[in-house]
Amino acid sequence: MKRITYIILVLSAITLTACNDFLEEKQRSALTEEEAYGSLSALKNNAVLSLYNYIGGNTNSQGLQGTGRGVYDLNTMTTDEAITPIRGGDWYDGGFWEHLFLHSWGPSTAALEDTWNYLFKVVMLSNKYLEQVENFREKHPEVSPFTIDDYIAEIRAVRAMFYFYLMDLFGRVPIVKSSKMSSSDMTLAKRSEVFDFIVKELLYADERLIDAKSNTFGEYYGRITSPVTSFLLAKLFLNAEIYLDDDWTDGVYPDGKKITFNLRDQKMNAWEACQYFCNKIENDFGYELETFFTTNFCTTNETSTENIFTIPMDPNLYSNWNIYFFRSRNCCHGSALGGGSENGPCATIETLRTFKYGTPEEDDRFLSTFYADTIYGANGSYVMMDDGVTPLVYYPWEVKLNLTGSPYVELAGARFGKYEHDPNANADGRACHNDIVLFRLADLLLMQAEAKVRNGENGNEELNRVRERSSLPAIEATLDNILTERALELAWEGWRRNDLVRYHLYTRPYTDRPQLPNEASGYTTVFPIPSTMLDLHPTWKQNPGY
Numbered sequence: 318m319k320r321i322t323y324i325i326l327v328l329s330a331i332t333l334t335a336c337n338d339f340l341e342e343k344q345r346s347a348l349t350e351e352e353a354y355g356s357l358s359a360l361k362n363n364a365v366l367s368l369y370n371y372i373g374g375n376t377n378s379q380g381l382q383g384t385g386r387g388v389y390d391l392n393t394m395t396t397d398e399a400i401t402p403i404r405g406g407d408w409y410d411g412g413f414w415e416h417l418f419l420h421s422w423g424p425s426t427a428a429l430e431d432t433w434n435y436l437f438k439v440v441m442l443s444n445k446y447l448e449q450v451e452n453f454r455e456k457h458p459e460v461s462p463f464t465i466d467d468y469i470a471e472i473r474a475v476r477a478m479f480y481f482y483l484m485d486l487f488g489r490v491p492i493v494k495s496s497k498m499s500s501s502d503m504t505l506a507k508r509s510e511v512f513d514f515i516v517k518e519l520l521y522a523d524e525r526l527i528d529a530k531s532n533t534f535g536e537y538y539g540r541i542t543s544p545v546t547s548f549l550l551a552k553l554f555l556n557a558e559i560y561l562d563d564d565w566t567d568g569v570y571p572d573g574k575k576i577t578f579n580l581r582d583q584k585m586n587a588w589e590a591c592q593y594f595c596n597k598i599e600n601d602f603g604y605e606l607e608t609f610f611t612t613n614f615c616t617t618n619e620t621s622t623e624n625i626f627t628i629p630m631d632p633n634l635y636s637n638w639n640i641y642f643f644r645s646r647n648c649c650h651g652s653a654l655g656g657g658s659e660n661g662p663c664a665t666i667e668t669l670r671t672f673k674y675g676t677p678e679e680d681d682r683f684l685s686t687f688y689a690d691t692i693y694g695a696n697g698s699y700v701m702m703d704d705g706v707t708p709l710v711y712y713p714w715e716v717k718l719n720l721t722g723s724p725y726v727e728l729a730g731a732r733f734g735k736y737e738h739d740p741n742a743n744a745d746g747r748a749c750h751n752d753i754v755l756f757r758l759a760d761l762l763l764m765q766a767e768a769k770v771r772n773g774e775n776g777n778e779e780l781n782r783v784r785e786r787s788s789l790p791a792i793e794a795t796l797d798n799i800l801t802e803r804a805l806e807l808a809w810e811g812w813r814r815n816d817l818v819r820y821h822l823y824t825r826p827y828t829d830r831p832q833l834p835n836e837a838s839g840y841t842t843v844f845p846i847p848s849t850m851l852d853l854h855p856t857w858k859q860n861p862g863y
Contacts, residue, residue, distance in 0.1 A: 348363070353449075354449045354452070354453055357453075357457075357460060357464065360449065360450060360453050360468065361468065363446075363449075364446035364447075364449045364450055364453075364468065364472070365446065365450075365468050365471055365472060366540075367442075367446075368439065368442060368443060368446065368472065368475045369475075369539055369540060371435075371438070371439045371442070372539070372628050373628040373629075373630075373635070373637030373638075373753065374387075374636075374637065374638070375636050375637060375638040375744075375747070375748075377428075377431065378428060378431035378432050378434075378435050379435050380435075380628070380637065381482065381628070381755060382628060382639075382753045382755060382811055383628060383637055383638050383639040383640060383641075383753050384638060384640060385640060385644065386413075386427075386428040386431065386432075387428065387431070387432050387435065388432060388436075388482055388486070388811070389811045390417065390428070391417070391428070391429075391432060391486060391814070391844065392486075392811045392812070392813065392814040392815065393809070393811055393813060393814070394414065394417045394418060394662065395417050395418065395420065395814055396813040396814050396817055396823070397665055397667040397668070397813070397817070397827045397830075398664070398665060398667075398668055398804065398808060398809075398813040399662050399663065399664060399665060399668070399809070399813075400414075400418055400662065400663060400664075400665050400716065400718065400730070400829075401414035401417070401418070401661050401662045401663075402414075402661075402663070402716060402717065402718055402719065402720045402729065402730065403415065403718065403719045403720060403721055404660065404661070404720050404721070404726050404727065404729075405720070405721050405722075405726050407659075407660065407661070408661050413426075413428065415718060415719075418718060418829070418830060419718075419830055419831075419833070420824065420830075420833055420836065420841045421833065422844065422845070423845060423863065424845040424846065424847060424848040424851070424859065424863055425847075425848045426845075426847075429844050429845065429847050430847035430848075430849050430850075432486065433483075433487065433846075433847050433850065436479050436482055436483045436486075437479075437483070437493075439475065439476070439479045440476055440479050440480065440483070440493060441493065441496055443472050443473070443475055443476035443479070444476070444493065444494060444495055444496040445496040446472050447469060447472050447473070447476075448495070448496060448497075450465060450468050450469055450472065451469075453465070466525060467525060467526070467527075470521065470522040470524075470525035470526050471522070471526060471540065471541060473518050473521060473522050474518070474519065474522035474523075474526060474541045474545070474546050475541055476518065477514075477515045477518035477519045477522065477546075477549070478541065478545075478549060480492075480511060480514065480515050480518075481515055481549060481552075481553065483511070484508060484511040484512060484515065484560065485556075485560075485815060486843065486844050487843055487844055487845075487846060487860070488508045488565065488843035488860055489505045489506060489507060489508055489511070489843075489846070489860060490505065490506065490511055491503040491504060491505055491506060492506045492510065492511060492514050500853065500854070501854075503854065504856070504857075505846070505857050505858070507563045508560055508561075508562070508563055508565075508843075509560065509561045509562075509563050511560075512553065512557070512560040512561060515553060516550065516553055516578075519546045519549055519550050519553070520550070520580070522541070522546050523543055523546040523547055523550065526541065526542050526543045526546060527542050527543060528542065528543045528544070528601065528602060529542050529543075530542070530544065530602065530603075530604075530625075531544065531545050531625065531626050531627070532618075532619065532621060532624040532625060532626065532627045532752070533619055533620070534619055538619070538629060539627065539628070539629040541626070543602075544598050544602045544604070544625050544626075545625060545626045545756065547594045547597050547598050548594070548598060548625050548626065548756045548761060549756075550590075550594045551591050551594035551595050551598070551761060551764055551765075552764065552815075554578070554587050554588075554590040554591035554594070554768075555587075555588075555591045555764050555767065555768055555819070556815065556818075556819050557571070557573055557576050557587035557590075558570050558571050558572070558573050558576070558587065558819070559818055559819055559842075561576060564861075565839050565840070565842055565843065565861075566838040566839055566840050566861050566862060567838075568838070568839070570821075573586060573587035573588050573771055573772070574586050574587075574588065574771075574772065574773075578590050580593060581593075586772065587768075588768040588769070588771045588772035589768075589772060591764060591765070591768035592765055592768050592769065592772075595761050595762075595764060595765035595768070596765075598625070598758070598761055599758075599761070603622075604622060604623060604625060604758045605622045605623065605758070606622075606623055606758055606759060606762075606782065606783070606786050607621055607622055607623045607786075608786070609786075610682055610685055610786060610787060610806075611685050611737065613754055613757060614735050614736045614737055614751060614754065615736075615737040615751065616737050616739045616741075616749065616750040616751050617750070618751055618752050618754070619752060621757075623757050623758040623759060624752070624754050624756075624757045624758075625755075625756040625757055625758065625761070626755045626756040627752035627753055627754050627755060628752060628753035628755065629752055630748075630749055630750055630751055630752050630753060631750055632741075632742060632743040632744070632748035632749065632750070636748075637748075637753070638744060638747040638748055639736065639747060639749055639751065639753050640747050641662070641733045641735075641736075641809065642733050642734070642736060642738070642746055643656065643657060643658055643659060643745050643746045643747050644658075644659045644661050644662060644733070645658075645659075645660075645661055645662045645663060645732040645733035646658040646660065646688065646732050646733070647660045647692075647709060647711070647727060647728065647732070648660050649700055649701065649702050649703060649709050650688070650692055650700055650709055650732075651745065651746070653692075653694040653695070653700040653701075653709075654694065654695060654738055654740075654746065655695075655740065656742070656745035656746040657745035657746070658745070660727060662730075662732075662733065663711075663713075663716055663729070663730025663731055663732050663733075664687055664713060664716070664730060664731040664732075664808075665716065665827070666714070666716065667827055668731075668804070668808065669713050669714065669731065671801060671804045671805060672686075672805060674689070674713060674731070675713075675714075680787065680789070680805050681787050681788060681789075682787055682805055682806065682808075683731075685734070685735070686734060686735050686808050686809065687713075687731035687732060687733070687734050688711055688731065688732040688733075688734040689711050689713045689731040689732075690710060690711060690713075691708055691709070691710050692708075692709045692710070692711065695738070695740065709728070710728060711728055711729075711730065711731060711732060712725050712728055712729050712730075713729075713730060713731040715728075715729040715730070716729045716730040716731075717729070717829055718829040718830075733809055735808070735809045735810075736749070736751045737751060739751060754810065755811075759783050759786075759806050759807070760803075760806075760807055760810075760812065762779040762780070762782055762783050763779065763780065763783060763799055763802060763803050763806065763807075765779045766778075766779035766780040766794050766799055767796065767799045769794070770794055770795065770796055770799065771796070775794065776794035776799070777791065777793060777794045779794070780792070780794040780798065780799060780802060781794075783802060783806055784802065787805075787806075796820070800816060800820055800822075803816050804816075818842045821839075823839075823841070823842050824836045824837065824839055824841055824842065838861075838862060840860070840861055840862025840863065841862070843860055844860075845859060845860050845863035846859055846860055
């Protein structure tokens with residue numbers, strides 16, 4: 318029988334291979350079309366579950382989190398939360414990390430092109446698989462239409478989630494719903510149009526997907542279910558003022574109270590719509606805040622009652638990595654824990670101030686989020702420097718963009734420590750058992766508090782539920798207090814850029830970061846369309862400011 322290799326156009330002429338089993342790499346070219354899509358079980362494996370191979374990754378710019386130079390770094394290393402200092406001969410990398418922190422990237426920045434290609438790769442795979450599901454429906458009318466509709470809803474939900482990240486990062490992107498669309502027919506849609514498309518796709522999926530939890534072992538582990546689509550819808554409506562603004566450089570924004578949606582036969586403004594889906598998750602699905610903040614990031618966090626959507630991790634089953642601990646810790650720190658390290662990213666001065674580090678009011682979450690000061694090994698003894706006699710000490714306040722020549726070049730900065738160290742991890746700790754947390758209830762409660770305040774309501778209850786878990790006194794839910802709490806609760810979780818853009822603070826100058834000419838216009842709140850895409854599509858226009 319003739320074997321077929323499937324080639325998918327991904328806006329940059331990338332040839333792809335898909336995967337056979339959930340989170341297990343296997344080349345699609347080894348299967349005939351009949352083998353890949355000819356039975357209901359094969360269709361499920363190869364047109365639905367195979368998409369989840371791309372949520373995580375183990376190479377640069379692949380995966381929504383866990384890897385470098387991709388979605389996570391664009392949302393984190395460009396903010397006041399974290400920094401990757403130049404450490405003498407390390408971490409200059411052609412100026413890449415410096416450019417991220419200074420907002421001096423450009424259309425030719427390779428990581429932007431790689432991230433664009435990764436996100437659109439999954440969009441185009443989704444389109445291809447939707448077509449295969451429809452083909453199966455035509456050939457097998459005896460199969461329950463409800464089963465086919467469930468498959469379609471799940472694939473469309475995956476595609477919508479990837480469009481969420483595309484829109485959030487790049488603003489204007491083409492809406493492509495067919496794997497057969499000619500490149501010449503692809504046009505850039507307005508950000509508001511992409512927003513409307515994502516909302517409609519998620520609403521469609523949300524009505525059809527199962528209510529099962531996604532973060533725990535079982536048939537739906539690691540898959541998009543109704544709680545996941547509801548979380549994304551809440552996030553979209555919370556950011557509606559941003560996403561419905563097609564000219565983000567004029568300083569004029571829509572009013573969330575005047576943005577209306579018809580949801581479930583109810584007319585709601587943006588803030589009410591956000592609350593609607595927050596309430597749905599809380600009331601219908603049984604999520605609860607964990608007693609301890611750290612439980613969400615431990616090696617057995619599949620038992621978390623708080624995590625809503627995660628990237629499944631198991632060094633013996635999946636190929637996904639979480640590189641952040643490995644990338645951040647000092648080399649001697651890594652060696653003491655039985656692995657390697659790269660001695661890179663750390664907390665900024667702004668983050669230290671937010672946590673009130675070193676003061677009597679220091680937030681208890683600091684020690685659960687960062688490594689700082691004298692470091693102890695797994696056996697409780699000091700971690701030693703290379704000389705074997707000097708204890709390893711991190712100096713959080715000594716961080717700056719370029720540490721070359723500093724006596725703290727190797728030890729400046731508080732390091733990533735949010736996930737529990739896994740002594741059974743592989744690949745120098747990168748292939749661990751801790752599932753990577755993408756969405757969780759604490760974030761949702763803070764979204765709900767913010768939506769209430771923006772709508773003129775009282776958000777104290779939701780804000781202080783999160784604070785109470787960390788033994789903090791109740792405070793008034795103001796927008797400033799909520800943003801501060803988000804920095805404390807969600808550090809290292811990849812949401813800081815999204816938050817700062819929504820608060821119109823993303824382009825403000827902070828330590829070591831001078832304001833760029835014309836930056837006050839807000840043009841860096843979206844990244845430029847990669848120059849390679851403009852070369853392929855001469856009619857496309859670059860995002861303003863670049």
